[in-house]
Amino acid sequence: MPEWSVAEARKLTFDTPVTALHVRIVNGTVNVVGTDESSARLEVSELEGPPLVVTQKNGTLTVAYEDLPWKGFLKWLDRKGWRRSAVVSLAVPASTRIEVGVVGAAAVVSGTDERVEVKGVTGDTTLVRVSGPVRVDTVSGNLEAQAVTGDLRFHSVSGDLTVVEGSGSSVRAESVSGSMIVDLDATGAPTDVQLSNVSGEIAIRLPHPADAEVEANTASGTVSSAFEDLRVGGQWGAKKITGRLGAGNGKLKAMTVSGSIALLRRPPAEEEAPSDGPVGSSARGPADGPTGAAPTDKKVL
Structure with missing residues (x-):
């Protein structure tokens, strides 16, 4: 399983097809844009705190912290872990299923055709021209x-x-x-x-x-x-x-x-x-x- 540890600003291109995207970050911004291409591109333009772990397995691209699971996401209250920030931008096929988890971060998803699910604690979510089903769960975002x-x-x-x-x-x-x-x-x-x-x-x-x-x-x-x-x-x-x-x-x-x-x-x-x-x-x-x-x-x- 290909894996990258991103500890500083970096760009990555993924040649194998991507059918699902999972992103989980604390503070900062997540931007996801759907495209007509079959491959995906990632740019981490700002990063503070621990590195992001990027993996690709069975068509699923994951960009997340190791200590921030999707399950129980809205109950993740490790205040020391909040001392981090990332600005992450991704271009993925429009047919990609998307899961985004943000703690104090903003999430923007546009131009996608498949299911979009967002979990947020305090970060705001913006959706533009999304044609698949959408579910958003937040505390105060x-x-x-x-x-x-x-x-x-x-x-x-x-x-x-x-x-x-x-x-x-x-x-x-x-x-x-x-x-x-x-x-x-x-x-x-x-x-x-x-x-x-x-x-x-x-x-x-x-x-x-x-x-x-x-x-x-x-x-x-x-x-x-x-x-x-x-x-x-x-x-x-x-x-x-x-x-x-x-x-x-x-x-x-x-x-x-x-x-x-x-x-x-x-x-x-x-x-x-x-x-x-x-x-x-x-x-x-x-x-x-x-x-x-x-x-x-x-x-x-």
Whole structure:
């Protein structure tokens, strides 16, 4: 099994095919880009602390520390081991299955077609043009996803979720206090979104026309809706939004205990102005919606 110990800035090229990538680092940055090539390239541009061990076996390329296993990753709390940092960039075939574990490091994955799984403690994750299924588990790291077309799963304690130009099959997210902003643009496709939160705010912008059965509930927060076909009501502290949009083939469920919930409507595509801003740069919060412009016809309770 080929193995390299990387103790300083270095570049490596792997001639044999790569079908899976495993990366685990502490502090710094991981950048993974999908390409049309069958081989993979690695560049470690910055490195502090112990060396990274690089191995290649049965099509799996691994870049990690010896003392940082994938199993139990989110419980790895060796503070002395945190005194390290690495900036790692990889170009891999777009069909590569990807597992990334980051403790205090940022992770960026773009242009891939296969499954992506990210585990993070405090580092943020950015996904761009990923078409395979995605699962992200974090403690306090944020997730920003743009043009992700595969099923998206997100679990966090306090990390925020921002989805821009989402057109995937489904979005499932759970958090305790992180905010959730989901902007969907899959016009004509059934919506499949299920979001659960305790105290974080939730904002969902749906395409026009939308197709979903809607059920949104909060125990003590506020709710607002830009859709005349939906009912906004409730009594005492509890509020809810219910009803059907289009044929009701899809499903939209949102639930919070004390956070607010806003359902916004995306204008028809021809009315939208092009935007060249960075991922999530236009997301401001449930009050303003993902584009910062609150609809004039929304109902608030």
